[in-house]
Amino acid sequence: MKKGLLPLLMIALFYSDSVFMVFFPENAFNGIYVPVPRFFLIGLLFMSVFFDRNTAIKYGFLFGFLFDMFYTGLLGAYMFFLPLIVYITSKLTKWLHSTLVIFFIIVLFDIALLEMIIYGLNVLVQRSEASFEQFVFMRLWPTLALNAIFYILFAIPLRNAFQKLKNIFG
Amino acid sequence: MPQFFTNKRLIILLGSIIILVALIGFSLRDRANITWPEKFVKDVTGFGQNIVSKPAGAVEQFFDDIRRLRNTYEENEKLRTHLDELAQLESDVTRLKKDNAELRKVLEKEESLADYEPVQATVIARNPDRWYELITIDQGESSGIEPDMAVITASGLVGKVKSTSKFTSTVQLLSAHDPQNRVSAIIQADAAIYGLIEGYDEEKKMLKMTKIPSDSNVAKGQTVTTSGLGGVFPKGLVIGKVTELVPDEFGLTQTALVEPAASFYDLEHVMVSKRAMTKVLPEEDRQQVVIEEEAL
Numbered sequence: 117m118k119k120g121l122l123p124l125l126m127i128a129l130f131y132s133d134s135v136f137m138v139f140f141p142e143n144a145f146n147g148i149y150v151p152v153p154r155f156f157l158i159g160l161l162f163m164s165v166f167f168d169r170n171t172a173i174k175y176g177f178l179f180g181f182l183f184d185m186f187y188t189g190l191l192g193a194y195m196f197f198l199p200l201i202v203y204i205t206s207k208l209t210k211w212l213h214s215t216l217v218i219f220f221i222i223v224l225f226d227i228a229l230l231e232m233i234i235y236g237l238n239v240l241v242q243r244s245e246a247s248f249e250q251f252v253f254m255r256l257w258p259t260l261a262l263n264a265i266f267y268i269l270f271a272i273p274l275r276n277a278f279q280k281l282k283n284i285f286g
Numbered sequence: 287m288p289q290f291f292t293n294k295r296l297i298i299l300l301g302s303i304i305i306l307v308a309l310i311g312f313s314l315r316d317r318a319n320i321t322w323p324e325k326f327v328k329d330v331t332g333f334g335q336n337i338v339s340k341p342a343g344a345v346e347q348f349f350d351d352i353r354r355l356r357n358t359y360e361e362n363e364k365l366r367t368h369l370d371e372l373a374q375l376e377s378d379v380t381r382l383k384k385d386n387a388e389l390r391k392v393l394e395k396e397e398s399l400a401d402y403e404p405v406q407a408t409v410i411a412r413n414p415d416r417w418y419e420l421i422t423i424d425q426g427e428s429s430g431i432e433p434d435m436a437v438i439t440a441s442g443l444v445g446k447v448k449s450t451s452k453f454t455s456t457v458q459l460l461s462a463h464d465p466q467n468r469v470s471a472i473i474q475a476d477a478a479i480y481g482l483i484e485g486y487d488e489e490k491k492m493l494k495m496t497k498i499p500s501d502s503n504v505a506k507g508q509t510v511t512t513s514g515l516g517g518v519f520p521k522g523l524v525i526g527k528v529t530e531l532v533p534d535e536f537g538l539t540q541t542a543l544v545e546p547a548a549s550f551y552d553l554e555h556v557m558v559s560k561r562a563m564t565k566v567l568p569e570e571d572r573q574q575v576v577i578e579e580e581a582l
Binding site for chain 1: 302303305306307308309310312313314320324327328331332334335338339342343346411412413414415416417418420422448449456463464465491551552
């Protein structure tokens with residue numbers, strides 16, 4: 117019964133991105149800055165480090181697939197890149213000892229990587245005309261700032277949650 | 287053994303890149319609506335989204351109400367001045383409506399491009415990665431919504447339905463960057479001036495209206511509405527006001543910058559307009575009508 121808590125937590129994180137968008141006034145800062153919530157990705161990275169990497173890859177694949185279908189309509193993008201980023205992170209944490217402070221930098225690196233990949237993809241399929249400078253100024257910095265705040269607030273609860281789940285799963 | 291594993295990884299990587307490219311190619315195809323597995327996934331995800339975002343929306347509404355409560359007095363004053371004009375306007379509208387109906391009866395032309403049946407919908411999600419200007423609403427095929435229908439708020443046109451599933455639909459806003467996002471529009475001058483709403487200027491936050499004949503007299507502040515000629519949009523939905531006019535690169539037509547009447551931000555409740563009059567048939571079902579000139 118308690119094993120159901122893991123999918124429940126991931127579903128909550130999945131919807132938290134869009135619930136954040138409900139509360140966040142979209143033309144804050146006159147629409148100059150576009151911070152993108154990546155709370156699900158942060159949760160997924162915690163899962164890969166403090167729970168189990170292969171489960172995190174599976175979750176990344178499944179929820180990335182849902183994200184593509186439900187929100188963006190561009191199939192395959194998140195489905196492919198979320199597991200890839202989980203994999204890269206697991207390699208990085210192998211030779212960087214994972215305290216929460218070092219993990220903070222890894223998470224920000226991953227978010228920047230995902231943002232850049234998605235930006236590149238959008239330019240490639242001509243869904244966006246923003247230049248790279250515009251992208252960095254409008255999206256990348258605000259996104260990193262927003263998710264850094266989320267990390268600082270939720271890093272310890274998330275770590276504890278995944279460690280507890282690991283005990284439950286044995 | 288380690289050698290085998292790296293090979294396996296390489297195969298997985300290459301295989302998934304092929305699948306990725308194939309899927310992206312598939313989703314970029316010019317298709318009328320999404321396939322049934324996508325519809326199914328959308329309905330299931332949309333169901334969860336509904337459960338999550340309706341209470342969240344209610345909480346947000348509550349805080350909004352409190353904020354609004356503070357300037358109720360000023361608002362009340364302003365509204366009272368409008369109220370006097372309203373009575374006159376209302377009687378005018380009823381008279382004109384009656385006139386219109388009677389005249390239509392005389393002409394035996396009862397349907398009009400302007401008639402539509404609004405379907406109320408609530409916005410349940412906005413694309414969190416904010417690249418495509420897509421929102422998801424809680425009404426779908428079961429309430430008769432089809433792709434390409436116009437989506438409006440009380441103040442004007444905001445976008446069109448991109449795809450539908452049984453209980454949700456995805457709406458593409460006018461501010462989206464998509465070359466296929468075109469709306470046939472009229473500038474309401476003395477004689478109607480036709481053009482196309484095509485593209486969005488992100489810096490100025492203005493819609494671009496192109497293909498306006500260069501000899502037409504467009505003035506600032508004139509209202510732009512839909513023309514009803516695009517096939518599925520009803521006629522007369524307000525889009526915005528002309529703010530600036532620039533000749534295009536060849537000088538043959540003009541481009542107007544239109545300030546949108548509706549805000550594309552923080553949408554909560556929208557209406558989908560089902561046009562009452564028959565739609566344009568798909569190309570294979572169309573019948574060609576040849577009008578022969580009478581011989582003199």
